[in-house]
Amino acid sequence: MTKLTDTQTIVLSRAATRPGNLAMPLPDGLHGAAAKKxxxxxxxxxxxxxxxxxLRRKDPLWRETGDGxxxxxxxxxAGLEAIGIEPVVASTVPNPRKTKPDPAPTPQSTDAPKPVAVRAGTKQAxxxxxxxxPEGASIGEIVEVTGWAPHSARGMISGGLKKKLGLAITSAKEQGRGTVHRIA
Incomplete structure (x- = not known):
């Protein structure tokens, strides 16, 4: 099995959360020759x-073909399997590009949580x-499980989970536990 780079994992994880497994737009900072490679x-x-x-649905473009x-x-x-999503789950995800696209756009529900594809067994998982x-986790609890320093745990929440994976994480102060973080 080929080991994925961080960039490849991010691209595929984001695609897994989008309708039709759309990989575009690519993560911020990935453009030009690096994106092509x-x-x-x-x-x-x-x-x-x-x-x-x-183009009617305003899909983001990877490249123009020159004919409009x-x-x-x-x-x-195979990409979803590479990040740990089971083939059965992958085949149930609708892919509008395999069939004739519906000309009328349908409103999408923003209330449903997006699935996150993360490799099992990692500290991120x-x-x-x-x-x-339901009770969430405090920084102290995360530090205890991972063995990281508190600033590393906070960095993973803000950078790795919120910014890179796009997870909606809420924080609230609780009596006796301090700030408790939850995935909304």
Missing amino acids: SVAAMIAHGWLQEVEAD HGTTLVATE QIIALLQR
């Missing part, structure tokens, strides 16, 4: 696929599991 490697591994962009059309990127089942509990 990363995407080319992911296409070569079979984790991403270039498909025709639906363009392509976008979607994560394949442990932190997400702690934050998903």
Whole structure:
């Protein structure tokens, strides 16, 4: 099994949370030659696929084809498997590019939580599991489980989970526990 880079993991994790497994837009800071190299490697591994962009739905473009059309990127089942999403789950995710797209856009519910694809057994997965509990987790509890310094735990919450994975994390002060963080 090929080991994913951090960038590849982020691209595929974000794609797993989007309708149709859309990999675009790419993460902030990934552009130019670095984006081309990363995407080319992911296409070569079979984790991403270039498909025709639906300009009526304003799909973000990966590249223009020159004839007034363009392509976008979607994560394949192999790409979702690479980040730990089971093939059964991947096949139940609707992919509008496999069928004729509906010309009428449908409003999407923003109330439903987005699934997050994280490799099992990692410290990031442990932190997400702690934050998903009804009682949430304090920085002290995260430090106890991971063995990290408190500033590293806070950095993972703000940078790794909120910014990179796009998780909605709430924080509230509780008597006797301090600030408790939860995935909303």
